[in-house]
Amino acid sequence: MQERKSRAEKRAATAARILDAARxxxxxxxxxxxxxxxxxxxxGVDPSLVLQHYGSKxxxxxxAVRPADDLTADGVPAHLAEVLDLRLRELPPATRALMRSMLTSPEAATVARDYLQERTTNLSSTMVGDDSEVRAAVIVSSILGVTIARHFLDLPALADLTSDQIAAVTDSWLRPLS
Known part of the structure; x- marks a missing residue:
């Protein structure tokens, strides 16, 4: 026998469908x-429900574009290598939306800048030296550039990289962390 969903459960399911569709x-x-x-x-809903659930586009x-993962200072180098490897594979819809929009939408630019600053700050906190924030910003920006070149510009050299090739590149980036 199938259980009936409560009104709150139905509302949450509708909101989740809308968010997935928005991504x-x-x-x-x-x-x-x-x-x-x-x-x-x-x-599969009326447009008024989108606004009822989320207020505005x-x-x-x-x-929809806010990345879900939280990065702590522990494990940042491994995380960055993993991120680069993932960014060369298929992009999650939220990441694709943010990257597609960050140069044309002030709201998207703010979300992207805040996210990149968070990543820069976390990475910088694991580094030594007076220029740690600059080095962290260059690494974070490089991953952004690689992602754009791979997914939006279809740069052939990035199309078929193996995880080992990616690790070799990121090792050279991350060596100065200590």
């Missing part, structure tokens, strides 16, 4: 090209 639509069309109607259609965008 896809923002990833495919960017912040400017995605529409509330497109998101609603993909989620901008608020939904900010939530």
């Amino acid at each position: 896809f639509e923002f990833g495919a069309h960017g912040a400017v090209g995605a529409t509330i109607r497109g998101i609603a259609s993909r989620a 901008q608020a939904l965008f900010a939530l």
